[in-house]
Amino acid sequence: MKTLVLGLGNDLLADDAIGLLAVDELENRLAGRADVVGTSRHGLALLEFFVGYHRAIVMDSVRTLRHAPGTIIELEGGALRPVRIASPHFAGWPEMLHLAHELGITFPPRVRIFAMEVADTSTIGGSMTPAVRRALPELCARVCQAVDQW
Amino acid sequence: MTRHIVIDPITRLEGHGKIDVILNDQGEVDHAYFQVPELRGFEKFAQGRPAEDMPQITSRICGVCPMAHHMAATKALDDLYQIEPAPAARVIRELAYNTFMFEDHALHFYFLGGPDFIVGPTAPKDQRNVLGVVAKVGVEVGKKVIAMRRAARDLISLLAGKVIHPVFGLPGGVSRQVRAEEQERAVQVARQAVEFAEFTLGAFHDIVLKNRQYVALITSPAYTHQTYYMGLVDEKNRVNFYDGAVRVVTPQGKEYARFQARDYLKHIAEHVEPWSFMKFCYLKNVGWKGFEEAPASGVYAVAPLARLNVSDGMPTPKAQAAYEEFFGTLGPRPVHHTLATHWARVIELLCAAEMMLQLAQSPLLVDPNIRNIPTAKPAEGIGIVEAPRGTLIHHYATDEKGVITMANLIVATQNNAARIAMSVDRAAKALIKGGQADDGVLNMIEMAFRAYDPCNGCATHSLPGHMPLLLRIYDPRHRLVNEIRRAGGFTDFQGRGAERAGATEK
Numbered sequence: 001m002k003t004l005v006l007g008l009g010n011d012l013l014a015d016d017a018i019g020l021l022a023v024d025e026l027e028n029r030l031a032g033r034a035d036v037v038g039t040s041r042h043g044l045a046l047l048e049f050f051v052g053y054h055r056a057i058v059m060d061s062v063r064t065l066r067h068a069p070g071t072i073i074e075l076e077g078g079a080l081r082p083v084r085i086a087s088p089h090f091a092g093w094p095e096m097l098h099l100a101h102e103l104g105i106t107f108p109p110r111v112r113i114f115a116m117e118v119a120d121t122s123t124i125g126g127s128m129t130p131a132v133r134r135a136l137p138e139l140c141a142r143v144c145q146a147v148d149q150w
Numbered sequence: 151m152t153r154h155i156v157i158d159p160i161t162r163l164e165g166h167g168k169i170d171v172i173l174n175d176q177g178e179v180d181h182a183y184f185q186v187p188e189l190r191g192f193e194k195f196a197q198g199r200p201a202e203d204m205p206q207i208t209s210r211i212c213g214v215c216p217m218a219h220h221m222a223a224t225k226a227l228d229d230l231y232q233i234e235p236a237p238a239a240r241v242i243r244e245l246a247y248n249t250f251m252f253e254d255h256a257l258h259f260y261f262l263g264g265p266d267f268i269v270g271p272t273a274p275k276d277q278r279n280v281l282g283v284v285a286k287v288g289v290e291v292g293k294k295v296i297a298m299r300r301a302a303r304d305l306i307s308l309l310a311g312k313v314i315h316p317v318f319g320l321p322g323g324v325s326r327q328v329r330a331e332e333q334e335r336a337v338q339v340a341r342q343a344v345e346f347a348e349f350t351l352g353a354f355h356d357i358v359l360k361n362r363q364y365v366a367l368i369t370s371p372a373y374t375h376q377t378y379y380m381g382l383v384d385e386k387n388r389v390n391f392y393d394g395a396v397r398v399v400t401p402q403g404k405e406y407a408r409f410q411a412r413d414y415l416k417h418i419a420e421h422v423e424p425w426s427f428m429k430f431c432y433l434k435n436v437g438w439k440g441f442e443e444a445p446a447s448g449v450y451a452v453a454p455l456a457r458l459n460v461s462d463g464m465p466t467p468k469a470q471a472a473y474e475e476f477f478g479t480l481g482p483r484p485v486h487h488t489l490a491t492h493w494a495r496v497i498e499l500l501c502a503a504e505m506m507l508q509l510a511q512s513p514l515l516v517d518p519n520i521r522n523i524p525t526a527k528p529a530e531g532i533g534i535v536e537a538p539r540g541t542l543i544h545h546y547a548t549d550e551k552g553v554i555t556m557a558n559l560i561v562a563t564q565n566n567a568a569r570i571a572m573s574v575d576r577a578a579k580a581l582i583k584g585g586q587a588d589d590g591v592l593n594m595i596e597m598a599f600r601a602y603d604p605c606n607g608c609a610t611h612s613l614p615g616h617m618p619l620l621l622r623i624y625d626p627r628h629r630l631v632n633e634i635r636r637a638g639g640f641t642d643f644q645g646r647g648a649e650r651a652g653a654t655e656k
Contacts, residue, residue: 012195012210040210040315044261048300099261102284103292124195 003034003147004053004108008060010040014126015069015118018136019059025140034147047096056108057146058093059139061132062115069119070131072139077111114143169595169621170425171578173631177585180626182578183425184571184599196557201230201528201548205319208544208559216315217250217306218537221392222544224319229411230531230546231321231524238517239323244392245336245509246309246316247535251391252343252502253302254538255454255495258603259350260287260295263492267358287353298346305339308332323521336510343503344468347496351472354496359479368489369480372580373598376401376443376486377569378433378450381457382536383408388465389457389501391536397460398433401444403483406433411534414543418560421568430568431560441572449572452540452565453602454494459484464497466504472497488573491601528552537562539603563604573598585623585631595621 007023010016023038030036034057037049050056062073077097093113100107116139119129174180192211196204205223209216221243228235235243260268260283269282284292310316311326318324328336358364367373383397384390396414398407407417420429421438432438436448443449450456458477464470476497477483480490509515532545540562547556563570577595581587623632 010210044257048303098281102281103289105293124192
């Protein structure tokens with residue numbers, strides 16, 4: 001049973017680094033139990049990361065404006081609806097997931113998403129919101145738990 | 151008449167692509183503005199940082215093409231430290247770069263340009279997406295695309311050192327040599343790539359070129375603009391993605407300028423409009439005459455079509471044959487039909503694959519001398535590459551310790567920005583009558599700018615990501631009469647959002 005833990009983000013854009021920081025934390029902790037990978041790619045370019053895995057967990061930042069920064073929101077990958085896209089720059093998770101399904105490639109049947117509500121993802125070189133940084137251990141703990149108790 | 155255009159900060163927060171349409175007294179479109187409400191910031195951020203960090207920093211500008219920024223920055227460092235890369239390093243860089251060009255073009259053609267051409271411009275809306283493409287070309291082809299891209303990506307990781315960002319570019323060379331067994335793998339991937347590209351060109355023939363309706367659409371006046379073109383060429387004026395001179399041709403196809411990276415500011419200037427954060431590039435020596443076509447206007451275009459237009463041929467035999475067929479069919483050179491960009495992209499896909507094979511077979515690839523150590527004092531460096539979406543320029547000035555004091559980046563979408571604005575304006579004028587518009591208008595406008603594959607995150611040097619569209623129609627007194635929105639939910643979920651759906655609201 002191969003497990004992927006994929007952290008998404010951009011370490012130059014303030015809170016958007018959270019997924020990558022979690023990767024740094026989890027690489028050793030999950031050694032032997034999951035492949036922990038970080039990337040700043042997005043959209044359809046993410047597809048190849050998942051190929052060949054049976055289980056996958058995605059860690060990313062999110063802005064819903066409905067929760068306090070630092071809140072961790074768990075989503076099921078399949079719950080997101082696809083939309084039409086105009087360019088690879090605008091392609092997202094749902095489009096990728098549907099494509100994988102349609103192609104019938106070996107792709108994790110279930111993907112769990114741990115998204116942390118963040119406040120600032122547009123200040124280049126900006127520092128992280130304290131509430132977001134404080135929630136990093138909780139994010140890591142929840143991902144570890146998810147790996148162990150799938 | 152005074153017209154007041156407001157860029158709504160809420161809209162900016164949400165990262166919408168925003169189109170404001172101003173009507174005249176007769177209710178017809180006076181002008182349409184395609185706005186990019188995002189702020190630039192990377193150039194400022196770079197100041198005070200060591201120049202050697204730039205390949206790492208700028209590769210984070212874009213989640214789609216990190217390699218293009220990494221390579222432009224690396225070449226700017228060569229120039230900054232006045233050092234030629236070691237011959238082996240050049241081969242390694244070029245192989246990685248052509249592999250990147252190959253994987254990016256494959257992604258765009260099948261999954262992004264595909265909805266218009268493979269599925270068909272008149273197909274029902276719910277089929278005009280990635281899944282429609284798969285349905286049309288077949289699941290096996292879809293799988294082939296994924297497998298091929300993965301092999302290409304693995305090769306890039308092997309050469310460039312890291313999946314998350316390339317880290318191999320250093321002034322005067324690269325950080326890691328290629329071993330003999332790795333060369334075998336590279337040759338193997340390159341052979342697959344050539345075969346894949348030939349297959350793709352065949353598919354384009356069967357699906358697009360044999361369909362008269364598609365060809366009529368490509369050549370229709372709605373998607374045609376007479377402008378100048380710009381792109382890198384080698385010493386024989388053939389397409390080159392990695393290096394060469396910048397060549398500009400007139401709308402009649404005559405060479406207008408041919409210059410080295412160092413001289414770019416003598417030829418390119420940036421025009422500012424009050425309604426966009428984008429700076430619009432134009433040819434300095436022709437001048438800015440507004441969003442007008444040639445010959446008086448200095449508006450020019452970059453990207454696959456422009457690269458073919460400025461070149462006398464392709465550097466590889468199979469791509470050369472495809473190039474001849476392209477101009478034989480749509481010519482003479484230059485071809486002004488924006489939608490022909492999709493065809494040009496497939497020809498470049500083949501070119502990149504053939505270049506991969508040539509470079510992978512080079513004995514220099516495994517040469518252990520991968521670095522020339524710089525000794526010159528830094529002052530100023532400029533690097534230019536052809537990104538998949540067109541000419542990309544990195545320009546840095548530093549103090550004598552190599553700390554950045556000024557950075558200027560001109561990305562492909564800025565070069566194309568004026569022409570994209572013209573395409574959107576033309577589409578709006580053709581499609582919005584009496585102030586009436588529907589979701590179909592968005593589709594047609596999207597098609598106009600999709601061919602350029604604009605990266606507005608890159609162009610404003612800010613966060614790239616999902617871009618919902620917002621179209622607002624104003625009467626001559628600037629009262630909002632109609633609003634069409636393709637909404638976005640989450641603003642910054644890299645996998646992008648929940649609960650997004652198209653909605654039309656008044």
